[in-house]
Amino acid sequence: MKFSWKAYVRSDAFSSFMSSLMAIIVGLFIGFLVLLVSNPSQAVRGFGAILFGGLTDMKNLGQVFYFATPIIMTGLSFGFANKTGLFNIGAAGQFIVGAYAAVYVGVKWTSLPGHAHWMVALMAALLAGALWGLVPGILKAYFNVNEVIACIMMNYIGMYTVNYMVVKTVFDSLRNQSLRVAATAVIPKAGLDKLFITGNSPSSVNAGIFIAILAGIVIYVVLDKTRFGYELKACGYNRDAARYAGINEKRSIVLSMAIAGALAGLGGALLYLAGAGKSIEVVDVLAIEGFNGIPVALLGLSHPLGILLSGIFVAYLTVGGFNMQLYNFVPQVIEIIIAVIIYFSAFALLLKGFIQAYLKKKDRPLEEAKALAADAGSTEKGGGVE
Amino acid sequence: MNTIYFLVQQTMFFSIPLLIVALGGMFSERSGVVNIALEGIMIVGAFSGILFINTFQAALPGQPILLLAILVAALSGMLISLTHAYASVNMKANQVISGTAINMFAPAFAIYVARMLRTVQQIPFMNQFRIASVPVLGQIPVVGDLFFTNTYLTTYLGFIILVLSWFVLYNTRFGLRLRSCGEHPQAADSVGINVYQIRYAGVLISGALAGIGGLVFVIPTSTNFNATVSGYGFLALAVLIFGQWKPSRILVAAFFFGLMKTIAAAYSGIPFLATLGVPNDVYKMIPYLTTLVVLAFTSKTSQAPRAAGVPYDKGSR
Numbered sequence: 001m002k003f004s005w006k007a008y009v010r011s012d013a014f015s016s017f018m019s020s021l022m023a024i025i026v027g028l029f030i031g032f033l034v035l036l037v038s039n040p041s042q043a044v045r046g047f048g049a050i051l052f053g054g055l056t057d058m059k060n061l062g063q064v065f066y067f068a069t070p071i072i073m074t075g076l077s078f079g080f081a082n083k084t085g086l087f088n089i090g091a092a093g094q095f096i097v098g099a100y101a102a103v104y105v106g107v108k109w110t111s112l113p114g115h116a117h118w119m120v121a122l123m124a125a126l127l128a129g130a131l132w133g134l135v136p137g138i139l140k141a142y143f144n145v146n147e148v149i150a151c152i153m154m155n156y157i158g159m160y161t162v163n164y165m166v167v168k169t170v171f172d173s174l175r176n177q178s179l180r181v182a183a184t185a186v187i188p189k190a191g192l193d194k195l196f197i198t199g200n201s202p203s204s205v206n207a208g209i210f211i212a213i214l215a216g217i218v219i220y221v222v223l224d225k226t227r228f229g230y231e232l233k234a235c236g237y238n239r240d241a242a243r244y245a246g247i248n249e250k251r252s253i254v255l256s257m258a259i260a261g262a263l264a265g266l267g268g269a270l271l272y273l274a275g276a277g278k279s280i281e282v283v284d285v286l287a288i289e290g291f292n293g294i295p296v297a298l299l300g301l302s303h304p305l306g307i308l309l310s311g312i313f314v315a316y317l318t319v320g321g322f323n324m325q326l327y328n329f330v331p332q333v334i335e336i337i338i339a340v341i342i343y344f345s346a347f348a349l350l351l352k353g354f355i356q357a358y359l360k361k362k363d364r365p366l367e368e369a370k371a372l373a374a375d376a377g378s379t380e381k382g383g384g385v386e
Numbered sequence: 387m388n389t390i391y392f393l394v395q396q397t398m399f400f401s402i403p404l405l406i407v408a409l410g411g412m413f414s415e416r417s418g419v420v421n422i423a424l425e426g427i428m429i430v431g432a433f434s435g436i437l438f439i440n441t442f443q444a445a446l447p448g449q450p451i452l453l454l455a456i457l458v459a460a461l462s463g464m465l466i467s468l469t470h471a472y473a474s475v476n477m478k479a480n481q482v483i484s485g486t487a488i489n490m491f492a493p494a495f496a497i498y499v500a501r502m503l504r505t506v507q508q509i510p511f512m513n514q515f516r517i518a519s520v521p522v523l524g525q526i527p528v529v530g531d532l533f534f535t536n537t538y539l540t541t542y543l544g545f546i547i548l549v550l551s552w553f554v555l556y557n558t559r560f561g562l563r564l565r566s567c568g569e570h571p572q573a574a575d576s577v578g579i580n581v582y583q584i585r586y587a588g589v590l591i592s593g594a595l596a597g598i599g600g601l602v603f604v605i606p607t608s609t610n611f612n613a614t615v616s617g618y619g620f621l622a623l624a625v626l627i628f629g630q631w632k633p634s635r636i637l638v639a640a641f642f643f644g645l646m647k648t649i650a651a652a653y654s655g656i657p658f659l660a661t662l663g664v665p666n667d668v669y670k671m672i673p674y675l676t677t678l679v680v681l682a683f684t685s686k687t688s689q690a691p692r693a694a695g696v697p698y699d700k701g702s703r
Binding site: 034038087089135139143144145146148149150152153154155156157160161163164284285286291294295298330332333335336338339340342343345346347350 | 422469473477478479480482483484486487488489490491493494495497498501502614616617620623624627665667668670671674675677678681682683685686688690
């Protein structure tokens with residue numbers, strides 16, 4: 001099949017992409033305005049730091065991938081559920097129970113040999129996250145409970161459970177956080193620390209980014225190339241129609257939520273086993289990575305490969321935000337920008353409508369001309385016969 | 387007896403903001419707009435209210451400045467909720483996404499502005515709003531100790547809002563219209579009700595109440611505002627659902643949740659509970675766990691407004 005640029009421009013995917021792009025531009029513009037209002041003399045330099053901070057040196061570039069890893073996972077979690085018609089706002093809970101399971105294995109199961117240790121820890125996180133997603137899934141499928149509310153409740157239940165369990169099992173009372181995991185439980189660097197290094201300080205990036213990319217590809221294949229994925233998506237489009245077509249829609253809902261939970265749980269493991277000195281703090285605050293997955297997924301249009309890109313984009317902005325502090329700006333500007341981007345991506349449907357209407361309008365004279373040409377052609381032909 | 391007085395007084399501090407915010411959520415959802423932005427709106431309300439108190443506290447006496455701050459919180463809550471109304475009503479956007487955006491925006495905004503204005507993100511205030519004993523009423527035995535000592539104006543404000551909400555929802559023309567827009571907007575439209583206008587009103591009322599609720603939450607429980615309301619907006623959402631979108635039941639739910647929060651915060655001071663040895667985190671979890679269990683049993687016959695979350699499109703049938 002030949003790739004047609006024109007057909008692509010008129011396709012649904014293109015207008016979706018354009019609406020995301022517009023949301024990003026509006027978000028960045030408002031971020032620039034915020035900088036301009038708070039400190040006009042430094043605004044341009046500060047904004048430059050946001051835009052190009054991730055590229056200033058190899059270490060920063062590595063940090064982009066390091067920050068991207070967990071939010072790609074929670075983004076995949078949200079996006080996957082979204083494709084199957086569910087709103088998984090419970091990634092924060094799934095993320096933290098996954099993190100706890102991984103840290104528990106990482107601290108306690110030191111008898112596991114070498115590479116088996118971190119892999120088992122990742123599996124534990126996967127299962128814990130799946131369990132946390134399973135609950136709202138079952139409640140939705142069999143008890144008709146709105147998954148948004150069930151997920152919000154599970155977030156808090158997860159946070160308090162983890163706080164309790166950390167103190168009971170793997171507590172570092174001096175720092176009020178979990179103990180450090182054993183060296184064998186840390187995800188290998190896979191040479192990335194040699195590549196992304198500035199002077200003597202390497203970036204925290206590790207093989208976790210490969211695992212996240214792999215997860216994205218697996219989800220893409222499952223959703224787009226398997227019967228199972230097709231059934232899940234069918235339930236997302238129309239539950240009743242799916243049931244009519246013989247799909248077990250209750251089972252699909254439960255499995256979707258469990259898979260979404262597993263993805264977020266794995267994200268928790270990837271962050272806390274990264275070997276960057278991060279431990280689970282015993283505080284009553286929900287894991288922010290869980291919520292940051294939502295804009296990532298929305299920007300990526302819930303498409304697994306789109307989410308990989310948007311996760312890297314959001315992480316790029318985050319690193320830019322750190323750089324912007326050089327000019328005495330507060331890094332929360334980045335969160336404001338992302339919030340504005342989400343807000344405008346909520347308009348995606350309407351924007352898409354506008355873009356398509358505009359393209360149609362542009363096409364009209366062209367079509368008329370074609371029709372005229374066709375008419376002329378037929379009369380000419382007719383004339384020829386005469 | 388002193389323990390009971392203490393418990394009741396403390397429960398008020400936790401229940402009243404939940405009550406106010408959940409009633410706010412009720413107005414929005416019964417008009418047909420899901421509002422998960424309550425948390426963010428609370429933060430905005432608390433932030434602007436506390437910033438106002440912080441700025442003018444030296445110039446004005448205690449109670450009047452509190453009343454003015456409540457007004458400021460209500461207005462700022464309405465302002466931010468306007469963006470939610472615009473997205474959900476005019477743009478027919480996904481209401482959960484727009485709410486999520488506000489929840490993300492609010493703490494970032496509060497921290498950013500605080501740090502730009504004051505270089506630190508905490509905004510302190512002097513607590514000169516506590517009423518040790520209400521004149522006359524505080525002297526009544528038992529009742530006076532329970533409800534009229536160690537209290538705040540905001541407690542009574544909460545009850546006033548409850549009565550007003552009940553009255554407006556069930557006994558006014560506006561209330562009837564609001565409920566009809568949440569149940570069947572097409573039918574409401576067909577008899578000449580402006581669905582868009584009513585939904586705007588519902589969201590704005592919820593913004594005002596959530597803004598007030600944020601301030602009411604911070605004042606008795608802290609001496610500075612640190613860009614968070616500790617998940618109370620989400621808890622208020624649970625209260626709203628637990629209360630089945632009805633003012634009287636919301637009252638019961640708010641006090642149940644408030645009591646649980648009080649126990650979690652103060653159980654070591656209560657002799658009976660301290661000896662039980664139940665960990666603190668379990669008490670903290672109970673409100674959320676009960677909500678899940680209750681939802682599991684009641685959702686089949688849920689009385690959620692039927693059109694909540696569905697953008698109203700005149701053109702569609």
